[in-house]
Amino acid sequence: MTEIETIESFERHLRSGASLRGVVLQGLDLRGYTRELASVVLAGSVFLGCQLEQESVQAALAQGAMVFPPFLGLPYLPYRSGLYSTEELYAGFDPSRPESYADTLDARIYAHWSAQGRAHPVSIVEALAQRLHDHAITDAMEELLAGGGKHRKVVAIMGGHSMLRGQPDYRGVAVLARELTRHGFFMASGGGPGAMEATHVGAWFARRGEAELDAALAILARAPSYKDREWLSRAFEVRAAFPLSAEDRPACASLGIPTFHYGHEPPNAFATHVAKYFANSVREEGLITIAKAGIVYSPGSAGTIQEIFQDACQNHYNTVGVVSPMIFLGREFWTRTRPIYPLLEQLAQGQEYARFLRITDSLEEIVQALEEYDRFHTLSTIPR
Known part of the structure; x- marks a missing residue:
């Protein structure tokens, strides 16, 4: 299946005139594309954690698409489109103030993970979000290692x-x-x-x-x-x-x-x-x-x-x-x-x-x- 993980790729796909049949769209904010989505075939498409207007959700479901809604209120994205970088994980860290690590994404996700039961989340929704996150990480890692076919x-x-x-x-x-x-x-x-x-x-x-x-x-x-x-x-x-x-x-x-x-x-x-x-x-x-x-x-x-x-x-x-x-x-x-x-x-x-x-x-x-x-x-x- 074709995977679309950026708005730029999504817009290129639309310009090509191709349908979304068999396409996986991951983690995209598509609320500004309701008209465009209404004009293409959505049957067989999969929306993973995308933000959609209600009209688009109804159209997708009516045509047989699969819609996995986004999780709200989490410090991490279950439907990541790529791996982390040091810059992302440590954004906000000030080397002159080592204690500022507590403000970073890495520290905030760890604090959330600890509060949610660590390796045994008390919430089945949290457990699902974590598994989806790890699946997305594996997918992104495989794409990195494939290196454009080499x-x-x-x-x-x-x-x-x-x-x-x-x-x-x-x-x-x-x-x-x-x-x-x-x-x-x-x-x-x-x-x-x-x-x-x-x-x-x-x-x-x-x-x-x-x-x-x-x-x-x-x-x-x-x-x-x-x-x-x-x-x-x-x-x-x-x-x-x-x-x-x-x-x-x-x-x-x-x-x-x-x-x-x-x-x-x-x-x-x-x-x-x-x-x-x-x-x-x-x-x-x-x-x-x-x-x-x-x-x-x-x-x-x-x-x-x-x-x-x-x-x-x-x-x-x-x-x-x-x-x-x-x-x-x-x-x-x-x-x-x-x-x-x-x-x-x-x-x-x-x-x-x-x-x-x-x-x-x-x-x-x-x-x-x-x-x-x-x-x-x-x-x-x-x-x-």
Whole structure:
């Protein structure tokens, strides 16, 4: 079905003379188009959260169209037409007043989610609105990754939210993400602080040199933890000092996938696209599923370990049609501190994904392994 998500697209469609049969219109204010709607076929069309005059509603229903009315009084749009941006989520934030975060859209949605029962909304209407919101986010994310018909090569980096700015591990993740972005991979993460933030910092600096990256990391290190009062302020200081130009933005793009479930950890400010979900389970599964070019596991705790075994399950049973690399950054950490790798290696014996398992301390080896897999995957899908 054709999807129309902007007034400009709607007007172009009308000018083309085409009917609205089989067209989905999402989140549009169409109250000024009652006459135009009366002159086209509406049978088979779907209106998702559109604002319509009563005359248009009656005409649509009479012709057999589906009309899903908008939800009123919510701080979020259930029928979103696109992903969030950092600018949208943090509109109203003043870096000189860290407490101004409470005025942002991100904070207001989290407060609403908490007041409505958190993961278990007391209202069935609220639960429905949240599910529709998450469906819209998934739809927008799929459109982003399709990239006009050319699918992006998504690599995710997983790791702990408690990884501190200023630590060698943080810098290592940032450098790795920068190199992978330069090699044409599209970086994704859980969108939060720690290793997740470092992933997007790396992508942000894909067109900048070592000295500029180090200067930015020094600024960030003045507020090492997301629990520090100026954690977000320092991020916006870096964004102001090293902005992305319109030319740089496509080459430095990345995708953060956070959740309001962990709303006490604000999303980092460096992801250029933000797919923020209410349902953490949908967010977790989705992040692992889209990372078909591979996942790098930097040091982390329970959440990262959960992701490892979710990924292993997908690879073990090939549930998404692609068996992709699982690369562990930190030999000592993943064999002794958190001895996951030996177990995973044993689990993978005799399975296709065994050859795509790797553990290393070398960032260069990770880049090389992911490039080799990309070449292998490209060759294996070329028709013969």
